[in-house]
Amino acid sequence: MTDARPKTIQIFLPNGNPQGIRVARITSRTVQAVEIPRKKLEEAGNREEARGVGVYVLFGSAEGDAGKPPAYVGEAENCFERLEVHQQRKDFWTTAVAITSRTRSFTKAHAKRLEYDCYRVARDAQRFRLQNNQEPSEPHVPEPMLAELQDNFEAVQTLFSTLGYPILDPLTTDRQRQERRALRCQGRGADARGAYTEDGLVVFEGSEVRLDTAESVPDSVLRRRENLREEGTLVEENGALVFTEDHPFDSPSGAAGVVLGRSSNGWREWKDRKGRTLDEIERQ
Template sequence: MIRLTTMTMQLIDMESDGIRICRVEGESLVTVVVPHDKLADARKLPQLPARGVYYLLDEDHGVLSRVYAGQTIQGLLRLDGHKSKKDFWNKAVMFLDEDWNLDRDVLDSLEAKAIAYVRSQGSYETDNLETPNPRLSPYKEQRVENLHAGILFRMKVLGYDLDRKETAQIMTSTLFHTRKNGVRASGRYDKDTGRFLVLAGSEVELGRRVIKNQGAIEARARLFGDRTGREKLADDVEFASPSAAAVFVLGGSQNGWTEWVNDHGQTLDYVYRSKEQGNE
């Protein structure tokens, strides 16, 4: 027997990688995909439920380097609090429903299950340091299991596989890149010195100020003065660490070990620090 599942997807402003609203036939849960730079537009969407769980993703073409799971009773407004406090993400995926379908017990337990999952699965890092342990009636356990399974299914269909393990052979060709928030930059890491070289032609997001990295602040001032917007490097620039290089390019506060990835989607951390592969 053929089992069919029908998922519909609405694209806001006809952008294939912009805001997306997804629904599965016969289910009340609404999935909303929000790129970081489209958050202001997403908040204008009408008639979306306010209660549910969400994931903040640092992703590049479906490869996840960092994931955070949480819950909301404010719908999309919850993401406002993460614009500065958790500035690593470039995509948010929210799973929302009406209050009567997601009561507080179910919501708390669904969040706990989502957090436990991202802490134990995949090859990505997570900002979730502890797993909550809420009480749940045994009569509601199956509801939480079904919801979580449905969420994992939708994430995989959307191209964000939370189960994905890094199985490719480590590639130590030294070119790494970032495309976070649409900024395209590339560079090379020197494992002997720990320094990172951002290559000429890389984009630098000057519209976002640097937080707490003097080397990146001084390099921006020296190379671009008071300019704003997005500029391209005319020459290579070397930094004391991968994180300083990532902060210079992207602004904000960045973890360069997870931000820089190679053409195989492997993070700098995985290539040079992975104990499982015997690399230090």
């Protein structure tokens, strides 16, 4: 979970274009994030921030009704040069975000440790489908360096989230609190629990989903269910589909449609322990 204390973040637009390269900095920290759209990669070669030692993440888009968007975590002594390699070898990504040091204090050891920590936290946060073929191994770093990096890691989390990539933020940061406010969606062969959060409607791990679908089920629901099965978020167990991890949906209706296997109004299908609908709780 990112640090909840107040902070000031500066976002610099080198060419004045919000859709171009963006450099984000927390004024009290030495780490910085450089967001590089793929089509602007050549231009990024002129930016000192992009050529530093550090960790980077390649981000792709979740197309159509796919589940989680893809991402790849890596490290480099020169982030821009490594991104040039990925320009030729990896097709899925549309944007890269590199984390480097404003004071050029990062070494290869810093980068390796940041890569290890970012991958581990991103894997546990379950927001993106990681494309790494191998998990980074834990590097040995001196204790003072480790303490420094741990102190800066919350800044790294904040910078990714500020730029719109919450890859290091857990979906449900306080599960006990969410469980107390849990909603339920039930139907034939379905019994799901979840919570309405800032991430949308998060369906909890272990929720049961109807195995078959209604004849009138929308194509978008079918595609979403198929994609969730392909990526392993839904697996078949004892005559039902079961969520293997917490999963966010942009809308309550999207979540209810997948759970119930039919067109659904999620604002009415999701209810709390008192039987109140999500519509009654949030909109009335």
